[in-house]
Amino acid sequence: MNINLEYLNISEYKNLYRNLSVAELTEFAVRRGEAVLSDKGALVVNTGKYTGRSPKDRFIVKQKSIEDKINWGDVNLSIDEEVFDKLYYKVVEYLKEKDIFMFDGFVGAMKEYTLPIRVVCEYASQAMFANQLFIRPSIADLINFVPEFNVIAVPGFKANGAEDGINSEAFILVNFDKKVILIGGTQYSGEIKKAIFSIMNFLLPQRSVMPMHCSANIGKDSKTTVFFGLSGTGKTTLSADPERRLIGDDEHGWSDNGVFNFEGGCYAKTIKLDREKEKEIYDAIKFGTILENVVLRNNRTPDYDSSMYTENTRAAYPLEYIDNIEKSGIGGNPNTIIFLTADAFGVMPPIAKLSKETAMYHFMSGYTSKVAGTERGIIEPKATFSACFGEPFMLMNPVVYAELLGKKIDKYKTEVYLVNTGWLSGGYGKGERIKLSYTRAMVKAALDGELTNAKFEEHPIFKILIPKECPGVPSGMLDPKNTWEDKEAYDVKALELAEKFNENFKKFKNVSDSIAKAGPRIKEIQYV
Structure with a gap:
């Protein structure tokens, strides 16, 4: 099917690869030098300088449509539309004559609140990340697919900081009127995930749906529980209960029809990962999983104890890599x-x-x-x-x-x-x-x-x-x-x-x- 990206002003690219299989994306990522394979077949990526989110490099374009709704300040930084447009033009020029890897899919398991998204990537490994973390479409879904929000991720493009009206070479720019998230200068894929989460956190309250940074599970009695907690509090450990089905481990919405997972995958921390303590995560790391900044030994086995690159080592894998899940991604009202x-x-x-x-x-x-x-x-x-x-x-x-x-x-x-x-x-x-x-x-x-x-x-x-x-x-x-x-x-x-x-x-x-x-x-x- 012929996909036209001219609505994004993206043209003159070399090749466009849409919703490739995990095997195809793995082959591209390895062949292009983006990653290597672990002993279990996981795709191991080193994200370089940026091994975590860069909060001071995320900006929201200040527009009349949203100006009085955003909680502006040290967390939600603003930029003018002109700054966005100039960087956007540079990114479009940068993508000319390059291969583009694209993922079309969804965020939000409950149909009434599903957001169709398109993720346009410079790297095959990031397209694979989107494929594993978001909700994957059926063949029928793709026939007349129209995205409501677009992410453009170009890690290889470095901005000029103050000269470009931002803080550094890295940037995450959110434009609500144009429905575009522009990410550059950083290969840390968590920026893609969290940018989409931020969008949902803005859109859903306006529909009386509560967005939640939480895990959720459901018992044999069909009762739903949600767990809120910051890093190190045990949210993942306590929600992964063998007696209860996991709805999702990080991002959910709560509507009058119940709780629903935003995602189709997990983005788990792996530092000090021990199979005896976290069997579900350990066993999910196999072909189709992406490991970020995990050190490999000479025999390609991961060294989860090593923080040589960062403490924030991660594994991205689809939910179905875990046995005890709620496949619908939906639970009742908690x-x-x-x-x-x-x-x-x-x-x-x-x-x-x-x-x-x-x-x-x-x-x-x-x-x-x-x-x-x-x-x-x-x-x-x-x-x-x-x-x-x-x-x-x-x-x-x-x-x-x-x-x-x-x-x-x-x-x-x-x-x-x-x-x-x-x-x-x-x-x-x-x-x-x-x-x-x-x-x-x-x-x-x-x-x-x-x-x-x-x-x-x-x-x-x-x-x-x-x-x-x-x-x-x-x-x-x-x-x-x-x-x-x-x-x-x-x-x-x-x-x-x-x-x-x-x-x-x-x-x-x-x-x-x-x-x-x-x-x-x-x-x-x-x-x-």
Whole structure:
């Protein structure tokens, strides 16, 4: 079928390859020197200078149609249309006489909210990434395919930074009026995935659908659960439950018809990957999987312990490479929501129930903590906050997403729990990390409804409800203060974290009193 890209002003290219098979894309990528094969046949790509997202290089074109809807600031940077047009012209010229690899497919498993996308790539390996991560079309889908959004990815084109009106050689430019995402100067494929996620996060709330940076699964009782959590909190580990089918592990929407996966694949971290701990991910790394920045030994076996290129090593593979999945990518309206935090201060309860207001507060806060080894220079635990558990990808004011959450909690009587996968008994470096077996028992109790009618006591500082008992968990550890030998030290550390919560929350504007007052108490509590 003759595909015309003149609507994108792309012409005079050498060859255009549309929706090639995985085998064909693998052959192209290896032959062109973009990648090599591992011992299991995975495509191993080194992305060079950029081994992760480049947040300061992402810009949104400021246009009247969106100007009052975007949450402009340090996360959502703006550029003028003229800057976009000049770079776009340079990219189009760059693509002349080059082979182009193209993926046509979809984002969003629920048909009412599916977004047809076209990804135009300079590299075969990036077209393969799009093929494995997004929802793949049938032959019939391709006959009269019309994309609503287009991604153009040209890693080999380097911008001139300030001369081109941007910050560096790399750029991710989003133009809503032209429905184009322009990516250049970086080969890190996560930029493609997250740019599309950002688009969905902007479009769906305007249709009363809540976009979520979360994993989701469904039980044998057909009850759906979603897990929110930043890196290192256990989101992937806890959602991969042998007793429950995985809907998806990263990006979802919540409509009145239920939860649906945006993607058709997984983009899993592989650093320190161990088959005994994460069998599903380990076994998914085979022919058709793309490994990014993973070191290969001389015999082509991956060295998952090596961070020679980056700690952010990744594997991209289709969902069907995992056994226990919900093939439709759709679940019902969630019965339970789990917010995950790895609290290194040792003051948050292992599990707590949240009211609608405290749920909205903690959703907007998106708290976890970083510890030594997660980032250079971190010696002591550091509190980190990411609004909606995905601030870099949320283009609108966090209040918009929080209000959607609150409405859905009310409408579907969804229970919300905060689960701490971090430390007790004194915090990081002094206490102990909560055993995974206990965390699994707490999550299971929440999902099975065993905590619905439990007796709770409100935490005097954080205003969250701590259960008196939880099946499979020692009752003495449920109140974190009980695990500290020095109770006054607990109070001091809890106050310290509470102040960080309150300081972070000051940045939010136009927040209702009921949400703002759901934050931690400080003045009302007397500390010795």
